[in-house]
Amino acid sequence: MKIRTILVFLFIIGIGYFIFLFQKYSNRPMPTELHPIVEEKKEELVKQAEEIGINVIITDGFRSVEEQDAIYQQGRETDGNIVTYAKGGESYHNYGLAIDFALLTNDDNVIWDLEYDGNQNGESDWNEVVEIAKELGFSWGGDFTRFKDYPHLQMDFGLSITELKWGKRPEDVID
Structure with missing residues (x-):
């Protein structure tokens, strides 16, 4: 009792x-834009990649809940392949904490080729960009266990999607 x-x-x-x-x-x-730290690290990523001969293009950053819902519908209710399992409000993009990238070839083609070696140093440009991103504090979607999201980089500041939905923000956990 x-x-x-x-x-x-x-x-x-x-x-x-x-x-x-x-x-x-x-x-x-x-939020309505990328978090300032994510914005700063995004610019640093592009700069550091350029210094070693890799042209990175940021293909996506902040997304509204409505934009996320539209992307979620792709491959389900609209044409195309499924590219996300996150509905609006369930993606770090919706909180300004994620970016997506691609590579820009010397002839200005945007590619998502994980094996491409445009700077011809014997290493995959994609992996070199991911290495730089991780050094800058990003987590890489290629390391996700459930759904490999190779273009995705995020900084969650230790916050879960549930906490972000509640209204908690990086400023609450950053000293």
Whole structure:
């Protein structure tokens, strides 16, 4: 009987804490652009890649919830291949914390070729860009276990999508 009372008490405390956190952040608006740190690191990525002879093009950055929903419909209700499993509000792009990239060849073709070696140093340009991105603090979608998203780079600042949906933002966790 005593253990049951303690468990009920702890459950009520937990629910109270959850409600407190939700209310604390829930009135925050959705971001409308890339987070400043992500923007800065994106520019640094392009610059560092260029210094070793790789032309990187950023194909996507911030996406509104509506844009995300439209991309989610691709391959489902509209033509094309499925390119995401994230609905609007479920992507780090929606919070300004993700970018997508491609490579630009010397003859100005945009490619997503993981084996291309345009700077002819014997290494895949794609892997070189990913290495730079990781050094800058990005996580790479190619390391995802469920759905490999090779063009995707993100900085989640330790925040889950659930926390972002609640309204928590990187500023809440960055000193």
